[in-house]
Amino acid sequence: MTADAWITLAVIVGVLVLLIIDKASPAIIVLGGTVGLLIVGVIDPEQAFSGFSNPAPITVAALFVLAAGVEKTGALAPLMQRTLGERGYLRRPLLRLTVPTVAASAFLNNTPIVAMLVPQVTAWADRRGVSVSKLLMPISFAALLGGVITLIGTSTNLVVSGQMHASGLEPIGFFEIALLGLPIALLGSVIMIALAPRVLPARRSAREEMEEEGRRFNVEMLVDHNGPVDGQSVEQAKLRNLRGLFLASVDRGDSVVAPVRPDTVLRGGDRLHFVGQADQVVDLQSRRGLSSAELTHVKELANPSVRYFETVIGSRSPIVGNTLREFDFRSRYQAAVVAIERDGHLVEDQLGRVPIRVGDTLMLVSDPGFRNRWYNRADFLLIAEFDGRPPQATLNAWIPIALLAAVVLLAALDLVPILQGALAASFVLVALRVLTAAEAARSIDVEVIVVIAAAFGIAAATESSGLAQFVADSVVHALGGWGERGVLLGIVLATMILTELITNNAAALLMVPIGVAAASATTLDPRGVAIAVAVAASMSFLTPIGYQTNTMVYGPGGYRFTDYVRLGAPLTLLAITVIVLLVPVLWAG
Numbered sequence: 001m002t003a004d005a006w007i008t009l010a011v012i013v014g015v016l017v018l019l020i021i022d023k024a025s026p027a028i029i030v031l032g033g034t035v036g037l038l039i040v041g042v043i044d045p046e047q048a049f050s051g052f053s054n055p056a057p058i059t060v061a062a063l064f065v066l067a068a069g070v071e072k073t074g075a076l077a078p079l080m081q082r083t084l085g086e087r088g089y090l091r092r093p094l095l096r097l098t099v100p101t102v103a104a105s106a107f108l109n110n111t112p113i114v115a116m117l118v119p120q121v122t123a124w125a126d127r128r129g130v131s132v133s134k135l136l137m138p139i140s141f142a143a144l145l146g147g148v149i150t151l152i153g154t155s156t157n158l159v160v161s162g163q164m165h166a167s168g169l170e171p172i173g174f175f176e177i178a179l180l181g182l183p184i185a186l187l188g189s190v191i192m193i194a195l196a197p198r199v200l201p202a203r204r205s206a207r208e209e210m211e212e213e214g215r216r217f218n219v220e221m222l223v224d225h226n227g228p229v230d231g232q233s234v235e236q237a238k239l240r241n242l243r244g245l246f247l248a249s250v251d252r253g254d255s256v257v258a259p260v261r262p263d264t265v266l267r268g269g270d271r272l273h274f275v276g277q278a279d280q281v282v283d284l285q286s287r288r289g290l291s292s293a294e295l296t297h298v299k300e301l302a303n304p305s306v307r308y309f310e311t312v313i314g315s316r317s318p319i320v321g322n323t324l325r326e327f328d329f330r331s332r333y334q335a336a337v338v339a340i341e342r343d344g345h346l347v348e349d350q351l352g353r354v355p356i357r358v359g360d361t362l363m364l365v366s367d368p369g370f371r372n373r374w375y376n377r378a379d380f381l382l383i384a385e386f387d388g389r390p391p392q393a394t395l396n397a398w399i400p401i402a403l404l405a406a407v408v409l410l411a412a413l414d415l416v417p418i419l420q421g422a423l424a425a426s427f428v429l430v431a432l433r434v435l436t437a438a439e440a441a442r443s444i445d446v447e448v449i450v451v452i453a454a455a456f457g458i459a460a461a462t463e464s465s466g467l468a469q470f471v472a473d474s475v476v477h478a479l480g481g482w483g484e485r486g487v488l489l490g491i492v493l494a495t496m497i498l499t500e501l502i503t504n505n506a507a508a509l510l511m512v513p514i515g516v517a518a519a520s521a522t523t524l525d526p527r528g529v530a531i532a533v534a535v536a537a538s539m540s541f542l543t544p545i546g547y548q549t550n551t552m553v554y555g556p557g558g559y560r561f562t563d564y565v566r567l568g569a570p571l572t573l574l575a576i577t578v579i580v581l582l583v584p585v586l587w588a589g
Helices: 003-021 026-039 055-073 077-081 091-105 110-128 136-146 155-166 178-199 206-212 278-285 329-333 370-374 398-412 418-431 437-443 446-464 467-482 484-501 504-520 526-537 548-554 563-586
Strands: 218-223 245-251 271-276 290-292 307-312 335-342 361-366 382-385
Touching (some): 003 026, 003 446, 055 398, 055 437, 091 178, 110 382, 110 548, 136 548, 155 446, 155 504, 329 335, 418 437, 446 467, 484 563
Antiparallel strands (some): 335 361
């Protein structure tokens, strides 16, 4: 290998390690790798920043806005509310969930689809006495399967298409990827419906865990009239930093204070809601000025001023790595955490001192406006109210659906490219006030856009330095004895492994140059290999952290890390088999 190839390899390994250990933002890591390669002269400025002028990141940004319009107006709500029904065995609801989820995910960002379904499915499972763990993981996997049916089904398809265009290949046709993705989606749906009720364990969700053990987590005390606590602030009454307990809300009959601040003044007759461990109740009962009220269930606080929310922490949340106390959670979000679920169990430790991890589910109490303030931010991957009320379609719900249909139709007929169509649709949404300019801007996941654009520079270095050719030659030498399908198998496996470890877009951008170079050394068609990489990069079924919808259902489903392999392994094997068998046939070199 050349010196440039060794430098590129070192940078890529460094980027991968940093992404895996998750010590910094993926955007910073990938962009840092590209800038490093630019500084040492492996690539020039044009190559380094080619991704920022490539249509792919801009198209992805525009589609984020279009998906936000669909989500805000509740355009899919009528369809999704009719999916489950109230009768039939578990496989029938699974079928009624899977089909529309796959179909919707073929044209829309799958994150809002899953976010909309989680509370509805949880409420349905509660009514039927069904374990929600049998349903939520299949929803996430169905969203992944739908993403490989069309060019806009996932950002990865657009990224690979953009890289193919930059490399001199024709971009992917709107439905071209369906030649490979549709068989996987159809067969994968059948496998899920058949296996999910059998292989997925009946786990208690984070919500059920908290409700069933509510007496341990919710304690009520009354402030005695004219007692020593009456007229004191929370801090003066020494009701902060209690061991194993914290004051979540103060119910005054006509109003509720939540979350409670240190300077909140307590009055006689106030009902104090403490959250924590039951073995610490004796501490409270011995405090002068407080009287015991009956222990109540967490959900029974029905005051309209207070709502309970279930939130999931994603990889981009600024809370990750911090404790609630270090992050000043209550003041920052105007919310109090009442329980933390992790890996299928409620955390027993003092909540304020527990470092937050990716995938943690936080149960919190706040005012009704909490979701509107934070639903479209990186802080929380999912925000669902406990009541499971489905969103209602608004009067202008038809507008984003009509715009999406126009974008799809014009692109499929090769009349208007995806980029122009998606941008025009986004501007129309703002012009018609379906979205405000601020809402449109917030809907764009800037981190994803930067990762995509910056990774183009690393991909360019992989190709221009000769590293891609060297790796491709090594793959051909090692697996060439098994023929072209053996080489393709090696590329697909490498892509899937990278997808589980780092972002799917970065994995695809790293593997496309290697795959194309390997195709040139065999009878494989470079176009078919590139599309195979796009599909393989979206097949993240083995871990809860490989794709964000998997993380979204992790806590609400009460799953453990290893549960994903139970259903994910058959789907992964299916995807590998279909790709390896069909690519050489569909795209003959």
